[in-house]
Amino acid sequence: xxxxxxxxxxxxxxxxxxxxxxxxxxxxxxxxxxxxxxxxxxxxxxxxxxxxxxxxxxxxxxxxxxxxxxxxxxxxxxxxxxxxxxxxxxxxxxxxxxxxxxxxxxxxxxxxxx
Amino acid sequence: xxxxxxxxxxxxxxxxxxxxxxxxxxxxxxxxxxxxxxxxxxxxxxxxxxxxxxxxxxxxxxxxxxxxxxxxxxxxxxxxxxxxxxxxxxxxxxxxxxxxxxxxxxxxxxxxxxx
Numbered sequence: 582x583x584x585x586x587x588x589x590x591x592x593x594x595x596x597x598x599x600x601x602x603x604x605x606x607x608x609x610x611x612x613x614x615x616x617x618x619x620x621x622x623x624x625x626x627x628x629x630x631x632x633x634x635x636x637x638x639x640x641x642x643x644x645x646x647x648x649x650x651x652x653x654x655x656x657x658x659x660x661x662x663x664x665x666x667x668x669x670x671x672x673x674x675x676x677x678x679x680x681x682x683x684x685x686x687x688x689x690x691x692x693x694x695x
Numbered sequence: 696x697x698x699x700x701x702x703x704x705x706x707x708x709x710x711x712x713x714x715x716x717x718x719x720x721x722x723x724x725x726x727x728x729x730x731x732x733x734x735x736x737x738x739x740x741x742x743x744x745x746x747x748x749x750x751x752x753x754x755x756x757x758x759x760x761x762x763x764x765x766x767x768x769x770x771x772x773x774x775x776x777x778x779x780x781x782x783x784x785x786x787x788x789x790x791x792x793x794x795x796x797x798x799x800x801x802x803x804x805x806x807x808x809x810x
Contacts, residue, residue: 584738585738621802622802623699623799623800623801623802623803624785624787624800624803625800626797626798626799629797637797671739673739678797683741683744684741684798686731686738686739686740687738688737688738689738
């Protein structure tokens with residue numbers, strides 16, 4: 582596989598469930614990002630990791646818990662979500678976070694919270 | 696807070712028509728500017744970018760964008776659209792003095808090109 586991959590592509594969960602989203606990049610990048618894309622709202626940055634360290638948490642509720650075990654993998658752990666959390670969750674990666682580097686996006690996970 | 700506005704939420708054009716999608720941002724400092732495109736069922740991908748120099752930037756598939764600093768604008772243009780240009784287009788801004796590589800996106804414009 583090349584580029585940025587995300588699994589699962591679709592996820593339906595209840596408000597009491599615990600699930601995880603996975604992102605993997607095959608580009609040799611050091612920075613990874615989680616974005617939320619809701620209907621009728623701009624793409625919102627959630628978290629930024631640089632060399633496995635979280636460098637940005639954009640005021641995201643604690644029911645979303647990111648994990649970056651290495652520069653190639655990024656997880657988003659979900660628990661006790663609300664219906665308004667239903668959205669497309671996009672992962673992206675870039676070579677680094679300083680200066681500008683093009684961000685490469687994955688296909689996203691379409692999440693529905695019942 | 697910095698914001699990015701895309702004025703047209705939906706645009707419908709016939710093939711061979713000219714396209715211009717508006718993008719304005721609110722940050723007064725130095726910025727890097729981008730247009731991303733998301734074709735149906737595909738990943739978000741970079742269409743073109745502006746860092747410095749010539750304010751008229753050319754991207755892939757015949758697209759271009761012009762940075763007008765005095766108007767805080769970075770409009771996307773294509774002289775003659777094709778059916779395959781049907782997609783959602785996103786403008787994004789990165790503040791140069793920001794310590795990190797964080798993009799602020801506009802709300803997107805859905806373009807439909809009729810054959």
